[in-house]
Amino acid sequence: MIEIIIYVFLGIGVFFNLLASFGLIRFPDVYTRLHAGTKCTTFGSIFLSLAVIMYGLRLWYLEGFNSGNSVLVIHTIIALICILVTNPTGAHAIARAAHRSGVMPAKAVVDDLKDDRKKGRGRKKK
Amino acid sequence: MKKFIVATVIGFLVYLLLTTSSGNDFFIWSYSEIVVGIIFAIIVGIIVRNVFIKDNFRMLNPVRWLVLLVYLIGPFFISMARANLDVAYRVITGRINPGIVKIDPKLKTDLGVTMLANSITLTPGTLSVDVDEDKNQLYIHWINVKEDALKKKPRDCKYVCGGFPKWVRRIAE
Numbered sequence: 001m002i003e004i005i006i007y008v009f010l011g012i013g014v015f016f017n018l019l020a021s022f023g024l025i026r027f028p029d030v031y032t033r034l035h036a037g038t039k040c041t042t043f044g045s046i047f048l049s050l051a052v053i054m055y056g057l058r059l060w061y062l063e064g065f066n067s068g069n070s071v072l073v074i075h076t077i078i079a080l081i082c083i084l085v086t087n088p089t090g091a092h093a094i095a096r097a098a099h100r101s102g103v104m105p106a107k108a109v110v111d112d113l114k115d116d117r118k119k120g121r122g123r124k125k126k
Numbered sequence: 127m128k129k130f131i132v133a134t135v136i137g138f139l140v141y142l143l144l145t146t147s148s149g150n151d152f153f154i155w156s157y158s159e160i161v162v163g164i165i166f167a168i169i170v171g172i173i174v175r176n177v178f179i180k181d182n183f184r185m186l187n188p189v190r191w192l193v194l195l196v197y198l199i200g201p202f203f204i205s206m207a208r209a210n211l212d213v214a215y216r217v218i219t220g221r222i223n224p225g226i227v228k229i230d231p232k233l234k235t236d237l238g239v240t241m242l243a244n245s246i247t248l249t250p251g252t253l254s255v256d257v258d259e260d261k262n263q264l265y266i267h268w269i270n271v272k273e274d275a276l277k278k279k280p281r282d283c284k285y286v287c288g289g290f291p292k293w294v295r296r297i298a299e
Contacts, residue, residue, distance in 0.1 A: 016210060023217040031267045032224055034253055035213055042248060043210040068147040070154055078143060088247035088254075095255040095267060099226075110225035110271060116258075 009051035016044035029106035038091040134171030225271040238298040
């Protein structure tokens with residue numbers, strides 16, 4: 001039973017990571033590519049990590065509390081937390097750097113940040 | 127002093143998490159790892175005590191952590207799943223209508239703004255690009271701009287981030 005759940009999680013994870021790589025090719029500019037690159041990979045990685053956690057929990061349960069299998073579960077949970085914190089942070093950094101260096105969003109309907117920059121607001125004082 | 131104790135305890139807990147199943151002396155840790163962990167935690171606590179904790183001890187309240195957990199498992203995960211299906215749809219069909227909008231979530235603390243920006247980046251078709259540090263307003267790149275949201279400036283928060291500011295205010299402020 002639990003093996004079926006693990007396979008389903010692995011399937012979902014691989015599917016979303018695949019979509020992310022398609023998105024990188026299909027989208028027109030850096031911002032929309034970041035959408036694919038952050039969201040889909042995070043979601044896919046969450047499900048891959050959940051599969052590893054389930055597998056580790058099963059091993060831990062089968063082989064007893066002191067068997068040394070807790071390392072798989074707990075380290076994967078820590079890796080998951082790190083992915084959830086660092087992935088959006090990296091996306092912010094790339095998006096902000098791109099906008100500051102003059103890359104404007106393609107096909108943009110509205111760009112409040114550019115308007116504010118022109119007025120001299122929105123720019124950080126240093 | 128309180129800053130040092132909090133930083134040390136958190137450092138020690140992280141060390142324990144990273145060295146699970148090192149032995150059988152104390153649950154799943156060996157005594158040697160625990161001793162080394164205490165020594166390193168004290169060194170780390172001395173170094174980071176002023177960086178790690180700025181001015182208040184608000185996040186020491188366990189209720190806030192409980193609310194954070196509920197938030198992550200409940201509304202956050204649901205909107206994240208919806209976001210992924212939405213982006214998947216846009217990847218396949220290529221229908222996008224992007225733009226950068228400015229929202230005013232009316233948060234006061236840095237931690238709150240950070241948490242909201244991270245939540246926004248991980249959920250429905252939105253990506254935070256820049257922040258106005260004086261007014262705590264966020265600039266959001268939105269992959270599918272709705273016409274209704276463009277009526278006033280700064281844009282209405284509910285189209286972009288739903289109920290997130292309410293949750294974040296409960297957790298971080």
